[in-house]
Amino acid sequence: MNVGVLALQGDVREHVEALCDLGVSAKVVKLPRDLEDLHGLILPGGESTTIGKLMVIYDLVEPIRERILAGKMAAWGTCAGMILLSKDVGTHDQPLLGVMDTCIQRNAFGSQVDSFEAEVPIQAIGDAPFPAVFIRAPVVESIGPDVKVLGRLPSNGWIVAIQQETMFATSFHPEIVKDRRLHQHFLTLCALVGA
Amino acid sequence: MEKGTWLVKTGMAQMLKGGVIMDVVTPEQARIAEDAGAVAVMALERVPADIRAQGGVARMSDPELVTQIKNAVTIPVMAKCRIGHFVEAQVLEALGIDYIDESEVLTPADEEHHIDKDAFTIPFVCGARDLGEALRRIGEGAAMIRTKGEAGTGNVVEAVRHIRAVGGAIRRLQTMRSEELMAQAKELGAPHSLVVEVAERGALPVVNFSAGGIATPADAALMMQLGCDGNFVGSGIFKSEDPAIRAAAIVKATTHYQDPEIVAEVSRGLGEPMSGLDVRSMPSEELLAPRGW
Numbered sequence: 001m002n003v004g005v006l007a008l009q010g011d012v013r014e015h016v017e018a019l020c021d022l023g024v025s026a027k028v029v030k031l032p033r034d035l036e037d038l039h040g041l042i043l044p045g046g047e048s049t050t051i052g053k054l055m056v057i058y059d060l061v062e063p064i065r066e067r068i069l070a071g072k073m074a075a076w077g078t079c080a081g082m083i084l085l086s087k088d089v090g091t092h093d094q095p096l097l098g099v100m101d102t103c104i105q106r107n108a109f110g111s112q113v114d115s116f117e118a119e120v121p122i123q124a125i126g127d128a129p130f131p132a133v134f135i136r137a138p139v140v141e142s143i144g145p146d147v148k149v150l151g152r153l154p155s156n157g158w159i160v161a162i163q164q165e166t167m168f169a170t171s172f173h174p175e176i177v178k179d180r181r182l183h184q185h186f187l188t189l190c191a192l193v194g195a
Numbered sequence: 196m197e198k199g200t201w202l203v204k205t206g207m208a209q210m211l212k213g214g215v216i217m218d219v220v221t222p223e224q225a226r227i228a229e230d231a232g233a234v235a236v237m238a239l240e241r242v243p244a245d246i247r248a249q250g251g252v253a254r255m256s257d258p259e260l261v262t263q264i265k266n267a268v269t270i271p272v273m274a275k276c277r278i279g280h281f282v283e284a285q286v287l288e289a290l291g292i293d294y295i296d297e298s299e300v301l302t303p304a305d306e307e308h309h310i311d312k313d314a315f316t317i318p319f320v321c322g323a324r325d326l327g328e329a330l331r332r333i334g335e336g337a338a339m340i341r342t343k344g345e346a347g348t349g350n351v352v353e354a355v356r357h358i359r360a361v362g363g364a365i366r367r368l369q370t371m372r373s374e375e376l377m378a379q380a381k382e383l384g385a386p387h388s389l390v391v392e393v394a395e396r397g398a399l400p401v402v403n404f405s406a407g408g409i410a411t412p413a414d415a416a417l418m419m420q421l422g423c424d425g426n427f428v429g430s431g432i433f434k435s436e437d438p439a440i441r442a443a444a445i446v447k448a449t450t451h452y453q454d455p456e457i458v459a460e461v462s463r464g465l466g467e468p469m470s471g472l473d474v475r476s477m478p479s480e481e482l483l484a485p486r487g488w
Binding site: 007008014079106112116133134159173177 | 198202203207210211212213214230232235247265269271291292293294317405408447450451454
């Protein structure tokens, strides 16, 4: 199975190491040619405006969109990646892939002093809650009919993990903790695409 | 919900990796930086080249300016406080910015003590010239390091010296037997636990950016190939002939640092870089990097 991590900016190495823990050697994606044969692509944490602009400059937006929409490639966005997968980020004018039927609010909790850790229950990966780290995190404001809610923040019920077919997004950063269950979950989506 | 944890502070720096943090002195410059693809901006009243030229005591920026810059962009905003000036740090934290740089570019407020950074919710980045200095700052709670270089010179030589010093010292630690690490901790003047951690990981426990002299896309790619996680660019952008184009080129070179064809392409026709200073011809009292310890 071929899994890539979009490596224009952000915490690429952490995702590569997480996949390595699960026995998958990830491909680093910087140019359109790197997308060939991928069954899954992770859009990492980082600055969504920076990653979006670089995706436009290096002609990555259409090839990534096409592979995802044709069902050839699963996708997972963490934090900035969740923003990039969404259709709508309100008034912000920034490049997006626009493949998930969701409206996202950026920096929903405020600036860095309001970033936090919290346990998030996600039934799809088992009973134990997931140790989630939220860093200047976005939240999901609204979802279309095909989008499933996988996890909500217990304190206020805000949606922080979603899935639409083989597209998956989290407001938080599973790549910077030791728990590998969400990376394992993504690999099962990649396997569905590869089958 | 737990705020200000080590994971939240160091994680924030991890999200900046592979990016460029740009010094800006007005909201307009902040927007130019964001449009060029900066991952964050450093809000300042004067860039280091002007601090150097004008002399006098350099202090924290006016909170009004910091707030205006914060309101102008969606990317993270950083600001500098003087070394040891924990009240300037308290003020910056109260402004709700994202990261504080306890910086030798400003005139130090305390020549013996740096700030106890663990006491804050907001994360700090600190400068370092070598591994011992980096680990002392991490020991005080710095969640990100930048190798100092020599700010405001447009000359990359000190930035190279400092990242080579850090990288070389880490590689030497990896060759040592466990009982040698305490002697090494003594020599480095660094906490033993951090020395052991670095020896095991073969890397600093926090993200490390370059700083102090990066003026061209090739400089930015050089620092990345030498092992930095990203670049701070201060005077190098807004002291050049065409800041918007140079800023975008340095962003692209930082992403594609291993691809010489792309670095060549983005280096074409950028106009004049900042003029630059020969560090060797400067009197030692004008050097900023030796501030702090």
